[in-house]
Amino acid sequence: MSAEHLDALIGKLDLAQKVRLLTGGAFWSTHAEPAIGLGEMALADGPSGVRGVVWDDGDPSVCLPSPTAIAASWDVDMATRMGGILAAEARRKGVHVVLAPTVNLHRSPLGGRHFECWSEDPLLTARMAAGVVRSLQDDGVAATVKHYVANDAETDRRHVDVRVDERTLREVYLAPFEYLVRDAGAWMVMAAYNSVNGATMTEHDLLTDPLRSAWGFDGAVVSDWRAARTTVAAGRAGLDLAMPGPDGPWGAALEDAVRSGEVDEAHVDAKVRNLLCLAVRVGALAPLGGDPFPRQPLASTVSADGAEVRAAARDGMVLVRNDGPLLPVDPAALRKVAVIGELAADPRIQGGGSAQVRPVYTVSILDGLRAALDGVAEVSHVDGCHLDDGLPDIPASRMDHSGDADGCGDAGDAGPVRLRWLRADGTLIHEERRTSARLTRWATDVPPGASAVEMSATFVPDRSGSWHVGFTGAGTFVFTVDGDVVLDGAVNPEHDDGALQMLGPPHWYTPMELVADRPAELFLRHRVGGLGVAIGLGVRPPRRSAEEELAAAAEAARTADLTVVVVGTSEQVESEGYDRRDLRLPGRQDELVRRVAAENPRTVVVVNSGSPVELPWRNDVPSILLGWFGGQEMGHAVADIVLGAAEPGGRLPTTWPDRLDDVPVSETTPVDGRLEYDEGLHIGYRAWLRSGSSPAYPFGHGLGYTSWELTELGVAPDIDADIDADADADAYDAAAVVTVGVRNTGERHGKQVVQVYLARPSSTVDRPVRWLAGFAVVRAEAGEMSTVEVTLPRRAFAHWDVEHHRWTVEPGRFDVLVGFSATDIHRTTAISLSTARADVRPRDK
Known part of the structure; x- marks a missing residue:
């Protein structure tokens, strides 16, 4: 759809209609606008699966290995296949936008969301995540690259101000985002909660430059949920969509700001245009007005025996x-x-x-x-x-399925758990039957007018003794067992963040003597409020x-x-x-x-x-x-x-220390509201190499069931004569191709990951001891010889010039180190670069 057509559609909308589109219509979806043929767009969390807009056991999801596990495969094709599964799941669930991949970095092993990110290295992160982005979008589902930027820890994430120098920001933390925008063509970017160098990310200049100006991003920028805080500053910035909805800082307040001249209406039009462009890509906007395209599910890429997910788990x-x-x-x-x-x-x-x-x-x-x-x-x-990890759900096999929880027997086989939604006066709004004793419903999915919800089930213990019996949830509850009140009061949340109370509610339980095969009636009443309802009934057997x-x-x-x-x-x-x-x-x-x-x-x-x-x-x-x-x-x-x-098949995507005290970079707690990235470029294996200390297991390490040797090494240059003329142009084109001979010297088929690092033995700028520049997966039979080519992009040789605010390449010799981990180097050669030409001068180790 042409820019002219999008502008014509925008021209059909008045200011109120345009502003309405800039805030979510519900917790997980955008507003529709029938006047221009725009349907709702559903957004759903990833990255280990696609939950859908309703989090319910009645509509389960394929659960993939965590991104750290997929990254450990070092296999872009594997990541691409996992992206295909996410796309099929998204289409099956009616989801237009998957909120993944998470490409923040493993700056510290203490990061609570470490498992959801890929790696400590920006190149490995970018290359693996790109496989997911491309396969999602090839199937018409938008990928959302998050959390832009420097959201590498969770402590005080909504308010922390990350302080990071310009060069480190460009070369390390922005690097995966740049690759996924410029090379993989991501359709959506999520602005993070945190601030960077004094400005909160939903209002930051980084949303414009370099995201749109230098990188050419033409997609939509969405806020992390409730990260948009202001009307005018966010309205002037590069944020396009404030989530969730329907409430938020924009709405009528943004209309007033436009009318008063505080926000130019051109900003609003640009945001709407970006959202319409996204809608075109995911099939939510009709080509010439009217009804949007019908969205057809994709055929599942997951077999009944889960062979694809099993293979991915093994490979990582x-x-x-x-x-x-x-x-x-x-x-x-x-x-x-x-x-x-x-x-x-x-x-x-x-x-x-x-x-x-x-x-x-x-x-x-x-x-x-x-x-x-x-x-x-x-x-x-x-x-x-x-581990004392909370309270397990009641196993479905130990619930009485013969009838409903009150013994009336009128539920048939609809499920052993009864759920009742009630008005403030106690009258029934809606009743349903469930197979699981856990419920998560965001406020927009709660029946209108509901003041309380009741959950009840009959638990049949398989042994006698002292059981832990209770529930999950934060707020006000009445909990009974066989009609006896066990708790009537409040359970305080473990976190102030309302979303986290929904996603990880606290557990409350008490010891109770139960008799094997004697049914126990569990009943829970919860007052509805806040962001929604997250409750469940649980038991833990005697120990x-x-x-x-x-x-x-x-x-x-x-x-x-x-x-x-x-x-x-x-x-x-x-x-x-x-x-x-x-x-x-x-x-x-x-x-x-x-x-x-x-x-x-x-x-x-x-x-x-x-x-x-x-x-x-x-x-x-x-x-x-x-x-x-x-x-x-x-x-x-x-x-x-x-x-x-x-x-x-895995190789470490992040360094494993022997002890926390040995870790060169570990701090995640802000001081006076600031988290200083004083280590600069030197995170992960770069920091370990710089410190001279040894971890338990280095970046890239992993053993298989066979043995390998590198037999030969060659480098072919492919660099423009005037390499420094514009080091940002064609940043991901080949600067050199490393050819490596690899032989499986063992007795069975195996997998190896060839890792290519660069080093700058004498440099006028601060450099890591070595940095990852390329990698390739080799699979070979016993005794088989393979030759792989590893492309080193132009960007691998460049650094950010803080004086001129541009990418540049320093002339001189770059060592090329090839091996099986950041510390296990088997072959070395060199490339000598000048501003006039690039000479290759191999030298064997």
Whole structure:
């Protein structure tokens, strides 16, 4: 649709109609405007799945591995396939815009939202996220690149002022956004909550320059939810859409500001034009007025057995230690396998916060190993220790499905959980039946006039003893068990942020003696208010003491042929809304690993976390597999790797420290409202190399089940003669192509990631010791020789000139270092650049 046509459509709207389009029509959707053939556009969170505009178990979502897991594959094609799944899910759920990918960086391992971001390196982040952006948009679903910019921690995220110098901002934090706009063509960018150098991002000049001016962004800028705070400043800035709606700082106030001359109506027209352009791209605007295109679902790219998600989980899992080697284990050699850990039976497949979805199903690590060893070996399970991670939902298998919760038997098989919405006078508005005892409804999805909601279910315990019985939610409640009032009062939220109260509500419970197979009627009444309703009924079965659990784990390990211990974080550790206080595993998990390893030398530890944790026992166990938050097929993927059906394909996308005290850059807490990025360019592996200290496992590290060697290295230049004339032009075109020979010297098929770094041995500007400039995945059979070409873009050689505010290339020699991690370098050559020409002078290491 031409610019002239869009302008003609805008000309049909009066000021009130135009301003109305600039604020959401509901919590997850925009306004329609029938006068110009504009339909609503639905927006929904990613990136591990597409939740949809209603968060409900009746419409579950495919749950992918976390972005850290996908990034660990270092495989852009894999990221592209995951983007295709997100697109199919979005179209199935009627979603036009997916709020992903998150391309903030792993500046500190304490970042609470670390799992939702990709990497500590801007190039790896950009390249992997671009696969998601392109595949989403190829299928007519807008990607939203977020959170623009420097939203790399969660502490005081709404008000923190990030202080970062111009060069660091350009070369590090803006770099992934630039690539995704200029090279991948992103259709939407989300402005973050935080400020940068004194200006809040929804009002920042960065929304115009470089986003639109230098990068040529022609999409729409949306605020993070409730990040838009002002009428005039935001109205003059490059923000196009304030979410959520229908309330916000614009509306009638922006109309008044235009009429008074405080905001030029041309700003409003530009914002509307950007939204209409987005609507054209996602099929929400009719070509010549009238009704928008009908939006047809895409055929699902996920098979019934979840093979695609399973493969992605395997390809991102990182084997960081394999002494012996212990892995892979021959299933035929096993008779008894002990699986230990609370997370083995109930793994974390996704992180907390807005990235969460209701999964279609979850394959636990225990289930995966039992399925793989069915008829081959006995697989036992012991918790070993407890994480005290909230209150589990009532299992559907332990709810009475014979009738409705009050015993009338009039619900048939509609679901064992009854939900009733009530007016202030207690009269019924609406009643529904559910299969799950958890409910999340944003205010716009709550029945009009509802003052309270009641949830009830019949729980049938499978054992006698002291159960924890309770609910999730913040606000005012009445909770009864078998008609007896257990609580009548308020449960205070853990966070001031209303959205986080919805996404991660607090848990309340009390111990109660229950008898096996004797039904217990659970009833919850909640006063409706705020952003919506987030409640649930939950139970936790009786437990052994901590010492009894540890002793049981040690005994199980003592008699097993193989022990698999699963340790990891809880939702109280890794989630949107708050940063981590330390990197320690919660509970007594470190002690658990040591006790088990002392009893059985054939111990595999699977780490179920989305980001780095301290592993103080890492040299005391033979094998450590980082499983990340592995998505709904996590259990099958772990079984495939442990038993050798597939090898772990991952390489670390972020450095794993030995101890938090060793981390060069770790601060996430503002001082006097400011968070200083004093380290400049040197984050992640760059900071480690600069410090001279060694982490537990370096960036890019990962082991497989075969061995590799680099056999040859060559570099071909492809640089314009006058390289410095305009270093920003064609920034992602090839400056040089590195050709690498790679041989699989082992005895089985495998995967390797060839990593190419640049270094500037003598420079007039501050440089990292080395920085990632390109990479390529190699898959080869035993003994097979492969040749890969790694393109080094012009931008890899450039730096930001703060004096002239432009990209430039410093003449001289750049070392080209090729290897299998940031510290495992196998071959070296060099490229000499001048402003007149580029000479290539290879030199073997």
